[in-house]
Amino acid sequence: MTLGDYLSLLLLIAGAIFFLAGTLGLLRFPDVYTRLHALTKADNVGLGLMVAGLALQAESWAVAGKLLLIWLLVLLAGASVAHLVAATARQRGIKLWRR
Amino acid sequence: MVARTVDQTEHLGFMSLRSGSLRAVLFALIWWILTDGATDSWLVGAPMVLLATVASIALLPPSSWSLTGIMRFVPFFLWRSLYGGVDVARRTLHPRLPIAPGLFYHPWRLPPGLPRLFMANTVSLLPGTLSAELDADYLQVHLLDEQKDFLSELEMIEQRVAAMFGISLPPSSRGE
Structure with a gap:
């Protein structure tokens, strides 16, 4: 394995840890709003790290660009959907959990 | 849009030409990425890029933006994303779940449209x-x-987004 391979491995494992943390947050957090926090933030970073790890292994610039494009589209979709879910919850009068 | 002076119309025409050609380059780049740079795909790709450019100008009128603003936004976004991921991961993994949710009404200082949407996302x-x-x-x-x-997080985002769109913000109404 080359240095690049080790770096890819490191980035992929780090990305997986963030996905795990995001999913754990989905299960542990008390209401819809806090769960959205866990998903948007952790998945943003998790996928970003995975994309970086895979881009290091890409055979061409076009493939690396495709990975970057996927990350940007997921960011856009994630932020938009999180906002739609939160706005709908607010409009339905779902109260936010407070300590 | 009642009586537009010749100057304004010319300025708008120039803006559409400039952002039109920039968007065409961007769409061409996306096509190149999607087809892995296959040369014979441009027979379909070139008309598609043209069509996408026309559609985008019709749907999203050209707005001002700043290249230095964008170049400053990218590292800011990446760094804060990493911080945000670590922050939320730490809270989920912590046995006592240290969160104290609340709601805050942030008064807009950005103009309506794309800048606000960009900030919300x-x-x-x-x-x-x-x-x-x-x-x-x-x-x-x-x-x-x-x-x-x-507060400082929101203000930072607001300023960076404003810089990206080449907007100068009105002074904060929070008055501290």
Whole structure:
């Protein structure tokens, strides 16, 4: 394995840890709003790290660009959907959990 | 848009030409990425790029933006994303679940349209904040921890987004 391979491995494992943390947050957090926090933030970073790890292994610039494009589209979709879910919850009068 | 002077019309024409050609380059780049740079795909690709450019100009009128603003936004976004991920991961993995949710009404200082949408989406992706609802006057922000310094976070996002779109913000009405 080359240095690049080790770096890819490191980035992929780090990305997986963030996905795990995001999913754990989905299960542990008390209401819809806090769960959205866990998903948007952790998945943003998790996928970003995975994309970086895979881009290091890409055979061409076009493939690396495709990975970057996927990350940007997921960011856009994630932020938009999180906002739609939160706005709908607010409009339905779902109260936010407070300590 | 009643009586537009010749100067303004010319200026608008120049803006559409400039952003039109920039968008065409961007769409061509996306096509090149999607087809892995296959040369014979341009027979379909070139008309598609043209069509996409026309559609985008019709749907999203050209707006001003700043290249230095964008170049400053990217590292800011990446760094704050990483911080946000670590922050939320730490809270989920902590046995006592240290969160103190709250709601904050952020008065808009950005002009309506794309800048506001851009800020709302950025707010949702960065640490501790989530765009809940937006109306004409306020952005409703859900906070994961209201004890944290979310004001400076929001202000930072607002300033960076304004710089990207080449907008100068009115002075803060918070008055501290």
